[in-house]
Amino acid sequence: MTQGTSTPDAAGDAAHLARKLDNLRRCFALSRLVAESLDLSEVLERIMTTSRQALGAEAASLLLVDETPGPGFGELIFTVAQGPACDRLQSGFRLAPGEGVAGWVAARGEAVLLPDAYADSRFNRAVDTVTGYRTRSMLCVPLIYRERIVGVVQCINKVGGGEFTPDDLETCSLLGAQAAVAIVNARLHGEALAKQRMDFDMEVAASVQQGFWPKDAPALSGFDVAGVSLPCDATGGDYYDYLMRPGCVREGLFLVAVGDVTGHGIQAALLMASVRAFLRSRLLSPGSPGEIVSDVNRLLTEDMGTSGRFITLFLLELCPAAGELRYVRAGHDPALLYNPASGEFQELGGRGIPLGIEADWRYEENVVQGLPPGAVLALGTDGIWEARGQEGEMYGKTRLRQALRRAAAGDAGSIARAVLADLSAFTQGEPNHDDVTLVVIKALPGAKHTEAA
Template identity: 70%
Template sequence: MTEHACNAPARPNDRVAALMRCFALSRLVTESLELSEVLERIMTTSRQALCAEAASLLLVDEAPGPGQGELVFTVAQGPACGDLRTGFRLAPGEGVAGWVAQKAQPVLLVDVYADPRFNPEVDRLTGYRTRTMACVPLLYRGRVIGVAQCINKEDGGVFTADDVEIFSLLAAQAAVAIVNARLHGEALAKQRMDFDMELAAGVQQSLLPRGVPPVPGFEVAGLTLPCDATGGDYYDFLRTGGTPQGGETLLAAVGDVTGHGIQAALLMTTVRAFLRARLLAPGEPAAIVDDVNRLLAEDMGDSGRFMTLFLLECDGARRTVRYVRAGHDPALLYDPAAGTFTELSGRGIPLGIDAGWRYEAHVLARLPAGAILALGTDGIWEARGPDGGMYGKERLKSAIRAAASCDAAGIVRAVLDDLETFLAGEARHDDVTLVVVKASALVGEKEDA
């Protein structure tokens, strides 16, 4: 719109012509989905339509916190606008814009200094003199999301009721454009987040064991099922070389990080790295956990995050097991010959809480062939079915007992299949991990079960 058009003498069809220009200009507002560009176009269009010297757009701060509900100067155009680009704020109800936002009604001020609602603070801040003003709310589905202002006519005149009507029409389309731009931005951010989560999930999955190093005397299997793209559960199988008696040794680890999602996954991978690095040096299982805990506690500080861990050392030559419990739920030991379950408890706090804590190792003497050790996370027994009841450890024991004749991998599959049957389509709200260690007969030994 040219200056000549703004200052042209009034004609009977001026209002129709102005409305036509308004709708033509409003198309510019909806041609972009970039929020900052949409906001600038809204005010440029409004200034042109009303032949205004200056214009400003204030958006309601909807973010939770002390500034929620305040109006924030987001766009300022015209003389002395630079000082308003820094996020000048108005309290709810403050000034003309605050009144418009509270009442959701437009305001036309022929002489702003004659109206008690006008706040001269902005004029004092910028050195610009406001004479006349049109101010309209930006309404979306009955909710005020901001306020738009046009200030001072270019020809020195005053705004009219027709100007306010045109401004209100622009504001109605502007509010829709702002919401659409925000939704578009949120959708793009979600796409980026989904991509990042997918990438993180791929990295995390690549860190899980691809197989189990063979150790005579034991069968070992494990599986984890994250409830999100990434999970905070951890399991691993690590070969430690050998024992003084010449047997091969395998470490089986199961852990559970507080919470789940990307932060839990990052902590899980940190513990994995610490544990694998620590195995490069000699040490008993308790000493290994001591060192990993110290490193993790130094890293985590006062974050409030921690990780439980259950570490088994399986000695294939003697078919004995040593274990360290760091705040994790006790493992279950099932003896099929006796038909009994024993919980492998022991003193120990989660990793990352106290750097000076000393963990204890417990020894299980030569296990009978067929004995089953089950290490799981609470996502199994705390899972809830359609009626709200929990899967529970008794049902877990029953599933292990029923599958005791299977190999370790078969027991894992049987338990998780039973869990899915129990859930009956209900979503899991926590990660699920299960590791099974089954004592097998050594060469020349008759299996007991």
């Protein structure tokens, strides 16, 4: 043998090594391609295109594991299909766990090389029946990320005939490892973008809801009023409002509403907005507080149907000219009335169920004949007295009464701030698990007063 002449074995080894190097270059190319995009659908298409080209496959498909809790959990979903008849394999076609070669690979986490697909008992002919495409040979590789199966890649039929080789299987496995990382990264990126959009939407919703709350306390003859609402999430289901009857400025008729929607978050905030709109629109027509609440309840019940949600409401009307208070209690906790002169508390209770439960319920109206000068009326939600400290103990209404008594000499705003400061000192930084709302009304000297009815 002359110098420089290679043997057939050496030439074959060189060709084999050249193919391996070419396949490694394709793997690196795939890494570069998928790194250029974090859009999941684009990443999946690039994975399949690169895999087909690297392996000389006629067709390829990518199936992802359904990780959504529910009936389809663990099933394999055909997500991308390329090649002949791929248009007849609709995205969303599913395989049950363990079904077919792909299901076997996903269950075992092992790659499979089938020189003759129809000779293997694991092969499911249903896909061929759907597409009309005949599978001869197949490679099937699991997509594994940190020991978790995220999907399966299948390459089908060599271009020009022939069978896939063990080298093809090795290349496909390398591509699959790159693909699994790319898929997880794209998903994480998509989730991060979705969270950013959600956070932005929540900020907008919170801004809109805060715009619903009263900007300033009303200027009332004989009364000082202040209110505050602190949602435990970005948005909340608590509600308070100051309402003036149209055309009744001279009489000084003024209403205060405090409500609490079941739950909290965006759904509760939407219901709160509905209650606010219904109340404000109903005030355009004549009617007593009882009639107003009854009409609002009927509208809410029709809207809420069988959702299981409801809202408690306390609607109070101040009538300075008549020297009386009229109120309706719709399932809400009683308001607290404190008289500094006697040092006693009175609960403003009354009969009434929450809004949104029974459409034909007629709400009764209660009357208090005036407030003595210096009296403090507090309307709150259960986020105050049900708040818990570090030891798990509830704040309770006894502490609320004590806080109101200590602060009663101040104006309405300082009383509300003192109560919230006392609540904060009690919870010692524990997160609120419910919205907190408090409205304080203080009777000033000159307000009409007779004994409570």
